[in-house]
Amino acid sequence: MSQQNSKAPIETPFYYGWVVVFIAGLGVLFSGPGQTYSVSIFIDYYIEDFGYSRSLVSGIYSGATLCAGLAMFMVGRFIDHFGQRAMMVGVGLLLAVALFWNAFLIGAVMMFFGFFMIRLFGQGSMTLIPNTLVPQWFIKKRGRALSVMAIGGFASSALLPPLNTWAIETFGWRMTWGMWGVALLVIFVPLAYFLVRNKPESIGEIPDGTPKPVKGGQNPAETAEVNEKSWTLKEAMATKAFWFILFCVTVPALVNTAITFHIVSIMDLKGLGTGVAAFVLTLMAVIGFPVTFISGYLVDRFSVHYILAITFFGHVMTLLLLFFTNSWWMALGFGVFWGFVNGFERIVLSIVWPNYFGREHLGSIKGLAQTVMVIGSALGPLPFGIFYDWLGGYQEVILLTLLFPVTATILALSSPQPKYEDYHG
Numbered sequence: 339m340s341q342q343n344s345k346a347p348i349e350t351p352f353y354y355g356w357v358v359v360f361i362a363g364l365g366v367l368f369s370g371p372g373q374t375y376s377v378s379i380f381i382d383y384y385i386e387d388f389g390y391s392r393s394l395v396s397g398i399y400s401g402a403t404l405c406a407g408l409a410m411f412m413v414g415r416f417i418d419h420f421g422q423r424a425m426m427v428g429v430g431l432l433l434a435v436a437l438f439w440n441a442f443l444i445g446a447v448m449m450f451f452g453f454f455m456i457r458l459f460g461q462g463s464m465t466l467i468p469n470t471l472v473p474q475w476f477i478k479k480r481g482r483a484l485s486v487m488a489i490g491g492f493a494s495s496a497l498l499p500p501l502n503t504w505a506i507e508t509f510g511w512r513m514t515w516g517m518w519g520v521a522l523l524v525i526f527v528p529l530a531y532f533l534v535r536n537k538p539e540s541i542g543e544i545p546d547g548t549p550k551p552v553k554g555g556q557n558p559a560e561t562a563e564v565n566e567k568s569w570t571l572k573e574a575m576a577t578k579a580f581w582f583i584l585f586c587v588t589v590p591a592l593v594n595t596a597i598t599f600h601i602v603s604i605m606d607l608k609g610l611g612t613g614v615a616a617f618v619l620t621l622m623a624v625i626g627f628p629v630t631f632i633s634g635y636l637v638d639r640f641s642v643h644y645i646l647a648i649t650f651f652g653h654v655m656t657l658l659l660l661f662f663t664n665s666w667w668m669a670l671g672f673g674v675f676w677g678f679v680n681g682f683e684r685i686v687l688s689i690v691w692p693n694y695f696g697r698e699h700l701g702s703i704k705g706l707a708q709t710v711m712v713i714g715s716a717l718g719p720l721p722f723g724i725f726y727d728w729l730g731g732y733q734e735v736i737l738l739t740l741l742f743p744v745t746a747t748i749l750a751l752s753s754p755q756p757k758y759e760d761y762h763g
Contacts, residue, residue: 345541345542346535346541346543347532347533347535348533352547353543353546353547354535354538354541354543354547355475355476355483355538355543355545355546355547356483356486357533358471358472358475358533358534358535359472359475359483359486359487361426361529361530361533361534362468362469362471362472362487362490363468363486363487363488363489363490363491364490364525364526364529365426365430365464365465365467365468365490365526365530366464366465366468366487366488366490366491366494367490367491367493367494368430368433368460368464368494368521368522368525368526369460369461369464369465369491369494370460370494370495370497370498371433371437371456371460371498371515371518372433372436372456372457372458372459372460372461372462372464373460373461373494373495373498374461374594374595374598374599374715374719375495375498375499375598375619375623376494376498376499376502377399377453377456377599378499378598378599378600378601378602378615378619379498379499379502379503379506379602379612379615379616380502380506380511380514381395381399381599381600381602381603382602382603382606382612383506383511384443384449384511387511388443388445388446388449390446391723391727392600392603392723392726392727393720393723393724393726393727394446394723395449395723396599396600396719396720396722396723396724397720397723398446398449398450398453399453399599399719400716400717400718400719400720401450401716402450402451402452402453402454402457403453403457403461403712403715403716404712404713404716404717405454406453406454406455406457406458406461406462406712407457407462407709407712407713407715407716408709408712409458409462410458410462410463410466410712413425413429413458413462413463413466413467414466414470417466417467417470421536422467422470422471422474422534422536423530423531423534423535423536425463425467426467426468426471426530426534427527427530427531427534429459429463429464429467430464430522430523430526430527430530431523431527432455432459433455433456433459433460433463433464433522434519434520434522434523434527435455435519436452436455436456436459436460437456437515437516437518437519437522438515438516438519439451439452439455440452440456440515441512441513441515441516441519442512443512465491468487468490469487471534471536472487474536474537474538474545475537475538475545475546476545476546485630488630488684489627492623492624492626492627493623495619495620495622495623495626496620496623496624497620499615499616499617499619499620500616500617500620502514502616503612503613503616505517567758568695569694569695569758573761573762574694574695576761577756577761578752578753579694579753579754579755579756580694580695580756582749582750582752582753583646583690583691583694583749583750583753584707584710585745585746585749586646586650586687586746586749586750586753587687587690587707587710587711588710588711588713588714589650589653589714589742589743589745589746590653590683590687591711591712591714591715591718592714592715592717592718592742593653593657593718593739593742593743594680594715594718595714595715595716595718595719596718596719596721596722596739597660597722598619599718599719599722600719600722600723600726600732601615601618601619602615602616603726603732604660604732605618605669607731607732608663608664608669609664610663610665610666610669614666614669617669617673618669618670618672618673618676619673621670621673621674621677622673622676622677622680623677623680624677625673625674625676625677625678625680625681626677626678626680626681626684627681628681629677629678629680629681629682630681630682630684630685632681632682633645633681633682633684633685633686641754641755642686642690642693642694642755643690643750643751643753643754643755644750644751645682645686646686646687646690646750646753647747647750647751648682649679649682649683649686649750650743650744650746650747650750651743651747652675652678652679652682653679653742653743653746654740654743654744654747655675655679656672656675656676656679657736657739657740657743658740659671659672659675659676660672660736661733661736661737691707693755694755694756721735721738721739722735
């Protein structure tokens, strides 16, 4: 797919980068069928139709997620080699194939590969590619552009749980997978092919769409990070803050994935049903979106490790609310509080690494963090499934899970930003 076009695919009265942001946000939205908040709606139907135990399905999902996470480093290399446009189209096609595969499941082996493909191409690749595409088109307005793109993620997490619930009840879970596959092929793949370009230079533009003023012979973009100290991965690993924060960023992946994966079953045991479970997931997304702007305001004015500690204290309160939930109004309160915590963590967990260790080697540092987070999200659902099969419920494992955010709160408070000079003479 050549990038040597001399003009934009369509004429717009505004900077074409915003069209790219729209497609990137659409890509994040269509990552939804591979996200836990979407897959969780299918789990009880799998257990009922195939006669599998909850721990077996949880184990298959965890193993597939782990394998998909370990394969993600190759996706990054392919993006650098082939470019975002080719990868976006290719991954869109592969995700559609994966969704059709899931529509024809006949056993545990097919289920494993089905989970593996939707986690690799959906949850992993369809979020990674947009997040590498948008920064190519924006520099000074990069944060604003990424915030707009994030609307796709919030829309996905808000819409897919109730849509899946309705579609499965109306057409069955097999047809629902097929419908998402068709939607990808009809809506997303053609738009990505025709409208996406890897860089603004390919259409004769520059990042942000406006010339950068030159004062005193120096480009302001060249001096934007003059006071920032960048650490290598090896240097960062020599600090206690690195290891404490690494544990901290693993906790939301583990806890949120576990709760989201089993949310239908948890609410059923509390007598609240699938509809309430889907509503809680939607409510969390709706509340979380505006909260991200609040957390963004706070991290610019207070030390990140304090905001991080508050976030994990919020996780403690969220788990306690879930433990005591026994009515629809308590489920409503749980969803609202969970949304607040989710809104905080989306910003804080992203900003802590560049704030602490700079941007020059951020890829290698966040790469290690991403691997650990994938392991956390892979292992999270399994203990919940095992406890359900052993004890017939989740109350005990919810209490045990409290240990993770409690520990993370303490470690976050113990992890102020390390001083570069202390480790470099």
